[in-house]
Amino acid sequence: MRSDCPVPIRSTLTGRGWEFPESRREALLAPVTPDTAQQPRVRGAGRCRVGAAVCGPVRAALSVRPCRADSAAVTIPNPVRQRPERREGRSQVPARIALPAGRHYAITWGISDTYGGMTGALLHRSRAFVRLGGVRVDVLTFDTRPDYPRVEQGLRSSGKIVPGMRLLNVWDWLREHPSPGDYAGVGVSIPGRKSVEGFTPLENTGAYVPGERDGRVMNRTRYDASGSEPLQVDHYRADGSLAVSDRRDVTERGTPGGRSIVLCDPAGNPVKAWNGAWSLYRWWLDEVRDRERATMIVDSKTSARFMVGYKRSNVVSAHVLHGSHLGADGRSIRASRAAVFENPGAFNLLVFLTERQRADALPLLGPRARTAVIPNGREVPRASAAPPPRNVHSGIMLSALDDRKRVDHAVRAIAAARAESTPVTLDIYGDGPKRGRIEAAIERTDGGVRLHGYDPNARNHLRESSFLLLTSKSEGFPLVLVEAMAAGCLPIAYDIPYGPADIIRDGFNGFLVPPGDLAALTAAIERVTSLPARKLDALRRNAVRTSAAYSDQAVTRRWAVELDRAAAPNVRTRQPEPPDPLALRARRKLARLWHKRRETRRARGGL
Numbered sequence: 001m002r003s004d005c006p007v008p009i010r011s012t013l014t015g016r017g018w019e020f021p022e023s024r025r026e027a028l029l030a031p032v033t034p035d036t037a038q039q040p041r042v043r044g045a046g047r048c049r050v051g052a053a054v055c056g057p058v059r060a061a062l063s064v065r066p067c068r069a070d071s072a073a074v075t076i077p078n079p080v081r082q083r084p085e086r087r088e089g090r091s092q093v094p095a096r097i098a099l100p101a102g103r104h105y106a107i108t109w110g111i112s113d114t115y116g117g118m119t120g121a122l123l124h125r126s127r128a129f130v131r132l133g134g135v136r137v138d139v140l141t142f143d144t145r146p147d148y149p150r151v152e153q154g155l156r157s158s159g160k161i162v163p164g165m166r167l168l169n170v171w172d173w174l175r176e177h178p179s180p181g182d183y184a185g186v187g188v189s190i191p192g193r194k195s196v197e198g199f200t201p202l203e204n205t206g207a208y209v210p211g212e213r214d215g216r217v218m219n220r221t222r223y224d225a226s227g228s229e230p231l232q233v234d235h236y237r238a239d240g241s242l243a244v245s246d247r248r249d250v251t252e253r254g255t256p257g258g259r260s261i262v263l264c265d266p267a268g269n270p271v272k273a274w275n276g277a278w279s280l281y282r283w284w285l286d287e288v289r290d291r292e293r294a295t296m297i298v299d300s301k302t303s304a305r306f307m308v309g310y311k312r313s314n315v316v317s318a319h320v321l322h323g324s325h326l327g328a329d330g331r332s333i334r335a336s337r338a339a340v341f342e343n344p345g346a347f348n349l350l351v352f353l354t355e356r357q358r359a360d361a362l363p364l365l366g367p368r369a370r371t372a373v374i375p376n377g378r379e380v381p382r383a384s385a386a387p388p389p390r391n392v393h394s395g396i397m398l399s400a401l402d403d404r405k406r407v408d409h410a411v412r413a414i415a416a417a418r419a420e421s422t423p424v425t426l427d428i429y430g431d432g433p434k435r436g437r438i439e440a441a442i443e444r445t446d447g448g449v450r451l452h453g454y455d456p457n458a459r460n461h462l463r464e465s466s467f468l469l470l471t472s473k474s475e476g477f478p479l480v481l482v483e484a485m486a487a488g489c490l491p492i493a494y495d496i497p498y499g500p501a502d503i504i505r506d507g508f509n510g511f512l513v514p515p516g517d518l519a520a521l522t523a524a525i526e527r528v529t530s531l532p533a534r535k536l537d538a539l540r541r542n543a544v545r546t547s548a549a550y551s552d553q554a555v556t557r558r559w560a561v562e563l564d565r566a567a568a569p570n571v572r573t574r575q576p577e578p579p580d581p582l583a584l585r586a587r588r589k590l591a592r593l594w595h596k597r598r599e600t601r602r603a604r605g606g607l
Helices: 022-028 056-061 117-133 148-157 170-176 277-288 301-307 335-342 355-365 407-419 435-443 458-464 479-486 518-530 533-550 552-566 581-603
Strands: 103-107 137-141 165-169 209-213 216-223 230-236 242-247 260-264 270-274 294-298 315-321 349-352 371-373 394-398 425-429 449-453 467-470 490-494 511-513
Touching: 103 117, 117 137, 117 165, 117 479, 117 552, 137 277, 148 165, 165 170, 170 230, 170 242, 170 277, 270 277, 277 301, 294 301, 301 315, 301 335, 315 335, 315 552, 335 355, 349 355, 349 552, 355 371, 394 407, 394 458, 407 425, 407 435, 407 449, 407 518, 425 458, 435 449, 458 479, 467 479, 467 518, 479 490, 479 533, 490 518, 490 533, 511 518, 533 552
Parallel strands: 103 137, 103 294, 137 165, 294 315, 315 349, 349 371, 394 425, 394 467, 425 449, 467 490, 490 511
Antiparallel strands: 209 216, 216 230, 230 242, 242 260, 260 270
16 A cells, blocks of 8 residues: 555544445555555545545545545545556555455366466466455366476466465365365265275276376376276375275276265275266365355366356356357357356356457357456566567467467468568477477478477567467467567467457558468568568557557456456346257357358458
8 A cells, every 4th residue: 555645544434534434444454465564654634635636555445435525525536547656766566456355266177287378367367366456366276187286386486376376176185185074064974884886996006007296106097998088096195095086987897987986084984975076076166165255267168067057156156268169160169168158147257358259159148148358468568668679580489289270381381481582480389289290391491490399488589579470270369469569579360260350450560361371471471571660660569559458457457347247146146047948049040140141241341
């Protein structure tokens, strides 16, 4: 809180001067960030002055009513729109953004060592919530990875997880909460039952695949005959005792079907059992939040499937659609998104990253869905008065090496430009299943393309590069475009659903190319490298200014507003209803007609 805040702290919070609701006095004394314990210092007399200004943190935290002192109204700046005052030589603490009270969770399926854009976006959003909203955020995972303590340590050392954030995994949590006494009163013990259907723990033999942590076996997996389908995973504690046995072939051994998940005490006795993973996950969510008020933002489409059935009166749930909801034909709903689109009221809020995607999704969702458009945010640096020098012929690409990203298009376009005597280069940072194919494509060029593999610090090279290429088949919101713009690196992107056209104004702050058009992609690369220096500098300045709209402050404020609306009583108490098959078919038919009409208008030049 700023030291020049004009609001007096008095023993009587009513009377002459400002009037504060007694119930919210504690908000006034709250620190600006979780790591700041500074008490506010107050300057001024015991009554308000005409024209006095209430500082952002106080205005955001309190319901303040100006008194009728003297004869004029008091000026109260809007905390959402007002920018913090800049003072030379002093670090400025941004005004706290009023996020919902209670616990905050970011829900994903798992975090890999080479995680992609979705995981990076949820970690960044969580850091922004901690830094700007003063809340704590727990990141919840559900996969069977055995070494999450090491993962969390690595994320902390790299700054991806900050104080105020935790990484919790369901299986690690169950390892640490083994006994019935820990669950007194919630009906988890199994009195008189030492045998549970399907409970056949794996023997300690070399026949099963171990998962280790610091040299200790934390789980063993039994696979089917092909070695590809896990049929049973047993999880162990650090002392070697059985924590959870998760069997997935209860109906017929060796064939997937029927599930039995059994939690055991340190002696190996069953204390609770579930016949499905989703019921376990929902039970865990209740336990980990201790039945307290919570906000849960679900980023993973895999996790969204079981979150459809998780509805609690004191939980606000939001699902972020990071990727396209459309199938390969561009009309049908992807199977991985069907559960959400068939139950549009299951979440309090469905968040799209672009307005274009929401417009395409609304005919499929119907009127029951509450939607919002909130892009991914970025910590946008202040524009430098002297832009760093960069080679106008240097290109960069940050991308996974898979079919959807079409990195081979970028390689071929660079090769075509070099064949026309344009000395462009391309540095590719990323890894994936198609690496071999990309390496083969690079070998057919004359050496202008370099593949560096995965690099967690690859974004630092954007300030050294002149342009960035994005050649995907589809995206949700390609945050790399914003990151490139913030660094003054001009994006050249296929005009795909979704994101590029929402961010890029062709010829103003970057370049849009018809999807899959290699000749147009090559021409755009040649155009960037041949522009006059003055024109190129103007485009870079426009790109940097565009990126400011996606700053952490702007995006976190939008989250605060939309989550507050989603928590309205009529939304909180709404229960998901079984989908109406006729209504669902009608919505899908309407969507197909709408897409067909749009394509016809585009073909005629109407859009």
